[in-house]
Amino acid sequence: GEDVEQSLFLSVREGDSSVINCTYTDSSSTYLYWYKQEPGAGLQLLTYIFSNMDMKQDQRLTVLLNKKDKHLSLRIADTQTGDSAIYFCAEYSGGGADGLTFGKGTHLIIQP
């Protein structure tokens, strides 16, 4: 079955760039997503990328996709305290499942 893996924690200093990594196993993934969850809140869709793209940039966010290695990353430039949250990688492959398959989430910790 599908599997999405992320490291559990990432600690960065305020103002630095954060890079959150994700690997997935389903080669038929068509869309890959990054969601953000703040404490006590729902999941906020940050960005997504189609599997036929290599990169997508949206303001401070850059998504890189290496389809050969099934590796996805999210770079947050100039990390701020408001970026402190759990970041989930998710993939959608359609077919019979339809739901998203999520990783366990990466806790981004910002040091002053």
Added chain:
Amino acid sequence: DSGVTQTPKHLITATGQRVTLRCSPRSGDLSVYWYQQSLDQGLQFLIHYYNGEERAKGNILERFSAQQFPDLHSELNLSSLELGDSALYFCASSPSPSYEQYFGPGTRLTVT
């Protein structure tokens, strides 16, 4: 604010009881998905409805059921509740199955 609403925000009930969670999708979205978020299982896809019809099932227990009404709101029914059903339940909506999913704020269910 994603435009997806869920009620109630919190629910506390006893083992063996039955509860109903409600979700209203974003205006114009025909797809509604239900997910369960727990500490041990992470985010798991439960079920997907599209324009009133069940489209796909994920890891949904037989004690759980859902429906989508003509006005497109959806309800998730959980019966014979067990302690292990305590979790955050999210619904998400999208215009159609292959589009990005927008999540509601969730319902926190506590079974005592």
